[in-house]
Amino acid sequence: MGYKIYFYLLLGLFLICTSCSTRQYQVLFQQKNALSDSSYQNTDTVAEYKIKAQDVLQVRNLQDTKLLVNNNPSPALNTSVLASGAASTSEQDFKVDDDGTVILPAIGRIKVAGYTRIEAQKLVEEAYRKNVLVNPIIELKIVSLKVTMLGEIRGQGNFPLIKDHTSLIEMIGAAGGITEKADETNIKIIRGTKKNPKVIVVDLGNIQSVNDPKTILQNGDIIYIAQNKRATRNDNYQSFTTTIFQPALLLFNTALIIFTLIRH
Missing domain, CATH: 3.30.1950.10 (wza like domain)
Incomplete structure (x- = not known):
């Protein structure tokens, strides 16, 4: 009889664990089909912004x-x-x-x-x-031009583009720099219209990116800095520990206590 109770307790523990789900860490602006940034290739000059109504x-x-x-x-x-x-x-x-x-x-x-x-x-x-x-x-x-900084940056939010030809590096510096969790090889600049957005991927691990004309920021740009793989793994591990392992361990200990009491 005692072994049957123990079996059912373990079965319940297994069902509870399999029904739990780990926290999903979604990376913003993912696309199954990468948008081409060919229109920015081999560009030696940067188009000057032209004043518009409401500026x-x-x-x-x-x-x-x-x-x-x-x-x-x-x-x-x-x-x-x-x-x-x-x-x-x-x-x-x-x-x-x-x-x-x-x-x-x-x-x-x-x-x-x-x-x-x-x-x-x-x-x-x-x-x-x-x-x-x-x-x-x-x-x-x-003074109405701005870009938006998101992700693993110390200062998230909107930042004005006061100076002509402000670079990505300058704006990251103005925002306090990237965090220790940032993936410096995968910085995305989302640019263009809502109907025709383009994603420009910048690898700051490459020194050539400093002089890349694509990194000269334009009004309305969204800069997103993703987490690096190590930080993502650590966060997933902590999430697993918090949401599954610790409750499962607690339930298992409770089951052992109940089983011990029943046998005695």
């Missing part, structure tokens, strides 16, 4: 900030306080309207959509030279 520009005159800045920027100040010549040393942001124009103090609307940052900067500078300022030196930045 936010930061404009200032490096010689005289009175007409272009305000201590507490807000959309309502773009054509009122700023036009009156409020003095400050901070930058002022201006949003590009749907028609591709931006309203700037003292010169009004000027079309900037479709132009690169440098081209728009020259246009604004020329407009101020003709109508308002003497020998202005205009600095124009596009």
Whole structure:
């Protein structure tokens, strides 16, 4: 009788163990059919970003900030306080309207959509030279551009692309660097439109990746850094220990106690 009870207890233990499932570690952006990045092969130059509607520009005159800045920027100040010549040393942001124009103090609307940052900067500078300022030196930045960092990176989230030709290495540095679990040979840059995304795989273990034009980041890029195989194995082992082995061991010990009590 005692052996039958022991057998049924072991059978129950086996069924419980086989019904459990280990935690699944899914790697983001996996694709059964790898997307081709051939359009980025043999590229010696990087296409300059062209300003679009809803972009936010930061404009200032490096010689005289009175007409272009305000201590507490807000959309309502773009054509009122700023036009009156409020003095400050901070930058002022201006949003590009749907028609591709931006309203700037003292010169009004000027079309900037479709132009690169440098081209728009020259246009604004020329407009101020003709109508308002003497020998202005205009600095124009596009402050609404960003990339997203995910995975084994110390600082996840959205990061602005303030500087032209920001590289993957520079952005990883700005995010605090990769973690000890990161797979530096498998860094993915997801780029393109929702209908036509492309995945660019970068191997930072290869020194040539530093000068690869594909690693120059573009607005909207998603950078995903996967776990290395060792970290994945360790996590899977810990998951197995926590979800299956420890409960099974507890149940087995309980079964032995019950069996011992029954025999006595």
